[in-house]
Every structure is written in C-alpha cells, then in structure tokens.
Amino acid sequence: MPIHNADIAAIFEEMADLLEIENSNNVFRVRAYRNASRYLQEMGKDVRIMVQRGEDLTIIPGIGEDLANKIQEIVETGHCSVLDKLHKQLPSTITELLKIPGLGPKRVKTLYQELDIHTMEQLQRAVRDHRIQSLAGFGEKTEMRIADALAIYAGSTSRFKLATAAQYAEPLIAWLRTISGVQQAIIAGSYRRAKETVGDIDILITAAQKSPVMTSFCSYDDITEVLSHGPTRSSVILKCKLQVDARVVEHESYGAALHYFTGSKAHNIAIRRLGQEQGLKINEYGVFKGQRRIAGETEESVYQSVGLPFIPPELREDRGEIEAARSGHLPELIELGDLKGDLHAHSKASDGHATLKEMASAAQQCGFEYLAITEHSRQLTVAHGLDPTQLAKQIDEIDRLNEQLTEITLLKGIEVDILEDGSLDLPDSILARLDLVVGAVHSRFELSRAKQTERILKAMDHPHFTLLAHPSGRLIARRKPYDVDMLRIIRKAKERGCYLELNAHPERLDLLDIYCQAAKDEGVLISINSDAHSVLDFHNLRFGIGQARRGWLEKQNVLNTRSLQELKPLLKRTM
Structure with a gap:
C-alpha cells in the first residue's frame, strides 16, 4: 500500500501517546515524535517520493537521522518496529482515549489499570454506569465532562480535515487519469466546495466504453475494503477509513452529474426549483424539457438552462449565491496567484524551523514581494517567545538582511499575546519600531463571551495594533472557537482601521467563511496568511484561499x- 504523510504522522503520534501513557521519562523523545508528526501533517511534499528518490529526509524540520531511518522503514515496510514493541506492552486502541478532552496520559493509564478500559466503547459503558467518578482524581464533574466530550467525539470522527483528505484524494485522482480510456476525472462533493472537513470523496469519470477504469479503481493499492463494484459505480474504503465513491458518467451528462454530486444539497434543491418554475426537470443525468435533454454536458449549460451564469463550487451553499447570480453580482473570487505576500510567519528565533534568510528565499520562490516575520512574544514561553531585547536584536537583523535581499522584502513584526486584561505582551517602545503588530489570543479560552469580546476590543484599541490573528482560536476537531461576539470584533476593526486574519493553517482555517463574508460586507480587509513555521508551510495558503472563496472574498x-x-x-495607518 502507498504510504502518505498522514500515515507516518499517525504512527509517530501513536508512539508518542503510548510512551506518555507508559510514563516514559524521556520527555524529549515524546516531544520529538509529536513535533515530527505535526511537521509531516503540515508539509505539502510527499515523503514517500523523497524516500524513493533517495533525498535527505533530515531537511524536514524536526527530522534527525533516527526519525529519518524510521520514516524510511515505514515507507518500505508499512510499519515501524518500535511501535510494534510498544503494542506488546499496551493495547493499540488505548491511544484513541487521548482524543477525549480531559483525558491525558495519566488518566488514561488509570482507566486502563483500574477499570481495564482501553476502547471508546468500554469508556462509554463506564460513563453510563457511573464507574468513572469513583476513581481517585476524577469525580462526578469530570465524569460529566467526559460524557459530553464523548458525544462531541462521536459526531466528529467520521470527517476528515480538508488537507488530510487531499493527501489521499489527489494521488488517487492523478492515478485514475493515467488509466487507459479515461478522459476526465474530477473530485466533486464537499471537497470541491473546499469545506474545512469532508465525510467522503466523490469522483466522477468519463471514459471510453472499454476502459478498465472501474476494475482498476477497485484494485488501487490504498484500498482495504471494496463495498461495491460495478461497471459504472464502485465504492471503496481506503486504509485511512476514508470512503471513496467513483462513478462513470456519459459525456452528455457530465456537467449535470458534476453539479449534482458537488452540491450542496440546499443549493441543488434551489436550482431544481428554478427549473421546475420554467417547466424543466434537472437531475444528475441532465436538464430535460419533457423527454428531451436540453442541457447537461457542462455545468455552465445547467446554469444557463435556468438563466444563470456559472456559480463557483465554493459558493454553492444557498447563502445568497443564486440571488447574486440572477442580479449579476456574483463575486470574482480570489485566486492563489493574487497574493503578493504573507503577513504571518515564524523563524528559528521563536518556534520556527528555518532562518530568516531561508524563509525569505522560500517566500520569494512562491512569487511573493514581501514576508512579515512575526515571532511569538515572551508570554508564550512554550514557543520561545521574544522579549523586548530579543525582538530589538531581530529588528536589526532584518534590517541588515533587507540590504542584501533584492527581490523580496522582510517586514518586521510580532505575534504579540493579547493578555487577559486586553493589554499587549510587549511595551510600546519596541512595538513602535515594527512594520506591523499581529495580536493573538493564546490563553484563557474559557472566558465568558462578554469578557473575551472586551479583551479583544481593548487590544484592538492599542495604537500599534495592526492585525488580529486566527480570530476565533479554534483548532478543527480539537478545540472549539472561544465564545466571542465576532460581529463586534469586525465592526471594531472597521472603526479602528485595522485588519483580520484568515489563518490558512489546515488545523485552523480561521476566520470562518461566514465571518469572512461579514467582514467583506463591513468593508474590513482580510489578510490570508500561512502562519508558516518552516519553508514547506507556504503551500497551506491554498487551503486559506479555499476558505476565502467560501467567504465570497475577492482580490x-x-x-x-x-x-x-x-x-x-495601509499598515502605517493602523500604527
């Protein structure tokens, strides 16, 4: 089976989990596995290809010789001998319990030793029978929190983050296009609409009559189970548990099928209703006037049949796009190539993994004119945040480096912590020397809506405040957004003349699409940033662009x- 970055990352994450549960004293070893897992999930380059080409894996941030050898073993054999040894000591299912908020390694170990719990089902039964609260260090409130977390987990486990799904879907679609007789192959569904998570993958294919595409599809190396296999439709489960449905459609129905299977359901219903009003029947096979097919070969023809221009997939949520299309006010959505720079990135000075010069070179290769270096501030000690003296030193270093750079400019910035009282983590004297100040909430996520909102509003009143980073603080499927009045935040940005970030990191995709649209309506500019911590991270901007397009953003x-x-x-006016 082909090995993807996400597979290797999952192995390293499981190794770290098992070592922690086992009470490993080597915290550095645990941290190394976790860091490696994170880097592999974030990077766009395929590690399997690097191994096949004999490339040096130690160029990947956080990967030394030992981890490089383990990666090579995983790619070549599909497993890791160190993990196999750990599985002999602890059940492999036990690491699933760590996905429940409130269950750290110590508590998971207690559950295993005291109640023989090592699966989600066993944990659910123990909660139902109220056996958890009797354990030392737990109690009734903890048991209730675990019950709530289990309910949330049950509703989220069937979906994949967009970037993770891409690691599996894109190699598959590329492979399908090489099969004899295949003429078109495209991913539809929520993936095509750039939703932040996807439940499954829908693939549409047009092919010559004798093409072996369905047989080939069902023999793909990454498949663990074939759910159904037919001449025009097959359904499989990949080893990562992602379901993929593939359909072969006729040329004259391709556009109608693509429209139908791209969705959303609400958008499709609205289009069908428009068709019915005009005496048309619209389905996945085409647009029909009585028994006669009048459109359906292309998506454009489907929309034209009901008097509308083509509507981009990212807008198809029945949130006003049909009315905008009818009135001629569809947005000309932003493209990746429209970006001229990135205003949120880190270097080795804090928790990044490349030098200033290396980051500048990578950004230049993306075609950027500028890159803002925005290290963490001193409050975030876990990220080696900078104090005023360290930041002053970096300011001088950037000035010297800019004298050498010819095709890109480094901007001097900081990702400064917004403290609980709304003040900023660094003094005005040093902030005044910067090109921009990126404010961020990294603590006290549990504050009430009123307090969290006032905290951020006060920070935005600071004369040096430029940009609010990852405005909701959410981590997809890991941490809910903190409770904040986002409309007040947006209107404050308008009043203050500052900006909001759309953080393109696949774990964040923050600002939410609905708030991107609200900011646009209020006239507040959004900065789409990578939050890059290595030279490999700028590729994540494509996911930010997808989110921006869902939010109706134009260039x-x-x-x-x-x-x-x-x-x-524009930066100076906020200072």
Whole structure:
C-alpha cells in the first residue's frame, strides 16, 4: 500500500501517546515524535517520493537521522518496529482515549489499570454506569465532562480535515487519469466546495466504453475494503477509513452529474426549483424539457438552462449565491496567484524551523514581494517567545538582511499575546519600531463571551495594533472557537482601521467563511496568511484561499493582494 504523510504522522503520534501513557521519562523523545508528526501533517511534499528518490529526509524540520531511518522503514515496510514493541506492552486502541478532552496520559493509564478500559466503547459503558467518578482524581464533574466530550467525539470522527483528505484524494485522482480510456476525472462533493472537513470523496469519470477504469479503481493499492463494484459505480474504503465513491458518467451528462454530486444539497434543491418554475426537470443525468435533454454536458449549460451564469463550487451553499447570480453580482473570487505576500510567519528565533534568510528565499520562490516575520512574544514561553531585547536584536537583523535581499522584502513584526486584561505582551517602545503588530489570543479560552469580546476590543484599541490573528482560536476537531461576539470584533476593526486574519493553517482555517463574508460586507480587509513555521508551510495558503472563496472574498477584499508599495500605507495607518 502507498504510504502518505498522514500515515507516518499517525504512527509517530501513536508512539508518542503510548510512551506518555507508559510514563516514559524521556520527555524529549515524546516531544520529538509529536513535533515530527505535526511537521509531516503540515508539509505539502510527499515523503514517500523523497524516500524513493533517495533525498535527505533530515531537511524536514524536526527530522534527525533516527526519525529519518524510521520514516524510511515505514515507507518500505508499512510499519515501524518500535511501535510494534510498544503494542506488546499496551493495547493499540488505548491511544484513541487521548482524543477525549480531559483525558491525558495519566488518566488514561488509570482507566486502563483500574477499570481495564482501553476502547471508546468500554469508556462509554463506564460513563453510563457511573464507574468513572469513583476513581481517585476524577469525580462526578469530570465524569460529566467526559460524557459530553464523548458525544462531541462521536459526531466528529467520521470527517476528515480538508488537507488530510487531499493527501489521499489527489494521488488517487492523478492515478485514475493515467488509466487507459479515461478522459476526465474530477473530485466533486464537499471537497470541491473546499469545506474545512469532508465525510467522503466523490469522483466522477468519463471514459471510453472499454476502459478498465472501474476494475482498476477497485484494485488501487490504498484500498482495504471494496463495498461495491460495478461497471459504472464502485465504492471503496481506503486504509485511512476514508470512503471513496467513483462513478462513470456519459459525456452528455457530465456537467449535470458534476453539479449534482458537488452540491450542496440546499443549493441543488434551489436550482431544481428554478427549473421546475420554467417547466424543466434537472437531475444528475441532465436538464430535460419533457423527454428531451436540453442541457447537461457542462455545468455552465445547467446554469444557463435556468438563466444563470456559472456559480463557483465554493459558493454553492444557498447563502445568497443564486440571488447574486440572477442580479449579476456574483463575486470574482480570489485566486492563489493574487497574493503578493504573507503577513504571518515564524523563524528559528521563536518556534520556527528555518532562518530568516531561508524563509525569505522560500517566500520569494512562491512569487511573493514581501514576508512579515512575526515571532511569538515572551508570554508564550512554550514557543520561545521574544522579549523586548530579543525582538530589538531581530529588528536589526532584518534590517541588515533587507540590504542584501533584492527581490523580496522582510517586514518586521510580532505575534504579540493579547493578555487577559486586553493589554499587549510587549511595551510600546519596541512595538513602535515594527512594520506591523499581529495580536493573538493564546490563553484563557474559557472566558465568558462578554469578557473575551472586551479583551479583544481593548487590544484592538492599542495604537500599534495592526492585525488580529486566527480570530476565533479554534483548532478543527480539537478545540472549539472561544465564545466571542465576532460581529463586534469586525465592526471594531472597521472603526479602528485595522485588519483580520484568515489563518490558512489546515488545523485552523480561521476566520470562518461566514465571518469572512461579514467582514467583506463591513468593508474590513482580510489578510490570508500561512502562519508558516518552516519553508514547506507556504503551500497551506491554498487551503486559506479555499476558505476565502467560501467567504465570497475577492482580490480587493484581501490585504495582502496589494503590492508592497500599496501595502505600506495601509499598515502605517493602523500604527
């Protein structure tokens, strides 16, 4: 079976979990596995290809010789001997329990030793029978929190983050296009609409009559189970548990099928209703006037049949796109190539993994005119945040480096912590020397809606505040957004003349699409940033672009589509 980055990352994460549950004293070893797992999930380059080409894996951040050898073993054999040894000591299912908020390694070990719990089902029964609260260090309130967390977990486990799904879906679609007789192959569904998570993958294919595409599809190396196999439709489960449904459709129905299987359901219903009003029947086979097919070969023809222009997939949520199309006010959505720079990135000075020069070179290769270096501030000690002296040193270093750089400019910034009282983590004297100040909430996520909102509003009143990073604080499927009045935040940004970030990191995709649209309506510019911590992270911007398109953003709504010359006055006006 082909090995994907996500597979290797999952193995390293499981090794770290098992070592922690086992009470390993080597915290550095645990941390190394976790860091390696995170880097592998975030990077766009395929590690399997690197191994096949004999490339040096130690160029990957956090990967030394030992981990490089383990990666090579996993790619070549499909497993890791060290993990096999750990499985002999603890059941492999036990690491699933760590996905429940409130269950750290110590508590999981207690559950295993005291109640012989090592599966989710056993944990659910123990909660139902109220056996958890009797354990030392737990109690009734903890048991109730575990019950709530189990309910949330049950509703989220069947979905994959968009970036994770991409690791499996994109190699598969590329492979399908090489099969004899295949003419078109495309991923539809929520993946095509760039939703932040997907439940499964829908693939549409057109092919010559004798093409072996369905047989080949069902023999793909990454498959663990074939649910159904037919000449025009097959359904399989990949080893990562992602279900993939593939359909072969006729050329004259391709556009109608693509429209139907892209969705959303609400959008499709609205289009069908428009068709019915005009005496048309619209389904996955085409657009029909009585028994006669009048459209359906292309998606454009489907929309034209009901008097509408083509509506981009990311907008198809029945949130006003049909009305906008009818009135001629569909947005001209932003493209990745519209970005001129990135306003949120880290270097080795804090928790990044490359030098300033290396980050500048990588950004330049993306075609950027500028890159803002925004290390963490001193409050975030876990990320080696900078104090005023360290930041002053970096400011001088960036100035010297800019004298050498010819095709890109490094901007001087900081990702400064917004403290609980709304003040910023660094003094005005050092913030005044920067090109931009990115404020971020990294603590006290549990504050009430009123207190969290006032905290951020006060920070935005600071004269040096430029940009609010990852505004909701959420981590997809890991941490809910903190409770905040986002509309007040957006309107404060408008009043203050500052900006909001759309953080493109696949774990965040924060700002939410509905708030991107609200910011656009209020005239507040959004900065689409990578939050890069290595030279490999800029590829994540494509996921941010997908989120921005779902939020109706156009080029002019995005701060960092401006040239450096156009950007500088916009940054200065917030200082």
